[in-house]
Amino acid sequence: xxxxxxxxxxxxxxxxxxxxxxxxxxxxxxxxxxxxxxxxxxxxxxxxxxxxxxxxxxxxxxxxxxxxxxxxxxxxxxxxxxxxxxxxxxxxxxxxxxxxxxxxxxxxxxxxxxxxxxxxxxxxxxxxxxxxxxxxxxxxxxxxxxxxxxxxxxxxxxxxxxxxxxxxxxxxxxxxxxxxxxxxxxxxxxxxxxxxxxxxxxxxxxxxxxxxxxxxxxxxxxxxxxxxxxxxxxxxxxxxxxxxxxxxxxxxxxxxxxxxxxxxxxxxxxxxxxxxxxxxxxxxxxxxxxxxxxxxxxxxxxxxxxxxxxxxxxxxxxxx
Numbered sequence: 001x002x003x004x005x006x007x008x009x010x011x012x013x014x015x016x017x018x019x020x021x022x023x024x025x026x027x028x029x030x031x032x033x034x035x036x037x038x039x040x041x042x043x044x045x046x047x048x049x050x051x052x053x054x055x056x057x058x059x060x061x062x063x064x065x066x067x068x069x070x071x072x073x074x075x076x077x078x079x080x081x082x083x084x085x086x087x088x089x090x091x092x093x094x095x096x097x098x099x100x101x102x103x104x105x106x107x108x109x110x111x112x113x114x115x116x117x118x119x120x121x122x123x124x125x126x127x128x129x130x131x132x133x134x135x136x137x138x139x140x141x142x143x144x145x146x147x148x149x150x151x152x153x154x155x156x157x158x159x160x161x162x163x164x165x166x167x168x169x170x171x172x173x174x175x176x177x178x179x180x181x182x183x184x185x186x187x188x189x190x191x192x193x194x195x196x197x198x199x200x201x202x203x204x205x206x207x208x209x210x211x212x213x214x215x216x217x218x219x220x221x222x223x224x225x226x227x228x229x230x231x232x233x234x235x236x237x238x239x240x241x242x243x244x245x246x247x248x249x250x251x252x253x254x255x256x257x258x259x260x261x262x263x264x265x266x267x268x269x270x271x272x273x274x275x276x277x278x279x280x281x282x283x284x285x286x287x288x289x290x291x292x293x294x295x296x297x298x299x300x301x302x303x304x305x306x307x308x309x310x311x312x313x314x315x316x317x318x319x320x
Contacts, residue, residue, distance in 0.1 A: 023077035025076040026084070027069065029080060029083075030061065030068065032084070041058060048115065049113060049114030049116075049127075050124075052121045053110065053124055056128070059169060060166065060169050061083065067165075075154070075155075078150070078155055081147060085144050086137060086140035089135075089139065089140060090132055104231050105234075105235035106130075106131040106135035106136070106230075106234040106238060108235055108238070109238035110238060113242045118244030118245050119244050122173070122174065125173050127241040129197075130237055131234060137203070138206050138207075138230065139213070141155060142217070156207075163203055166199050167200060197241060209230055213226060
């Protein structure tokens with residue numbers, strides 16, 4: 001083959017790889033995640049704070065798995081990889097807690113307060129989303145890009161595509177776990193606290209963090225310092241979300257309730273129809289969504305992070 005023709009063929013192959021053509025999603029990895037989430041849920045009391053988040057995360061993962069099997073994502077193979085890498089960080093936190101070790105700082109509030117009678121199930125759900133999205137997701141994006149040899153921008157369209165799905169799940173969780181109107185007027189602190197957290201805002205922050213970490217990939221010490229600061233600050237926000245309300249007797253606790261999967265699927269179909277053929281389009285934002293104030297930076301202990309990293313490598317789970 002002439003040298004110029006060979007170079008052109010190589011460039012074409014590189015563009016095809018970057019766009020996801022020729023790669024099939026490794027659905028068995030996502031199925032493996034779903035199996036682990038079901039096992040975790042089966043071994044926990046329904047009212048356990050981790051169980052509340054786990055049920056919601058299982059619903060989301062099953063919805064993503066369904067969309068990986070049909071035309072939905074621009075690069076389903078990359079999304080399957082990201083889904084598995086992303087889930088690995090939550091599973092690592094679960095395994096650390098089960099073994100008596102401290103999970104990363106971002107996850108500690110949920111695991112430490114999981115049985116507190118003054119924390120409402122909706123607080124547990126949002127605290128888990130906060131840790132997983134604002135800390136784990138940026139690291140998972142960077143790790144996925146390294147594995148696939150692509151830039152974060154290659155994932156941007158599909159990343160935004162998931163926003164609508166997650167927004168629907170979050171809305172269902174709020175609707176189903178929020179106490180009835182007869183209780184709401186007596187627990188204003190809960191409505192104020194959970195109303196200030198938004199999945200759109202969290203995912204925007206996660207994307208900004210992923211871009212920053214990607215730009216620092218050539219400076220490992222700087223990237224590690226940023227990851228530590230992110231871990232600590234997300235943990236502080238988690239503590240704020242889980243501040244006990246002191247109203248355990250008045251809270252309408254129904255821990256066996258979980259997101260209605262048929263409703264979530266219906267919401268997803270509506271979003272698919274609305275944005276059909278527009279995988280990069282971002283869903284409309286809630287202008288009232290904001291962030292909780294007062295989330296400063298608190299780096300996690302270096303020894304604990306090194307221990308977590310070693311466990312990731314030894315367990316075969318993805319690492320950043």
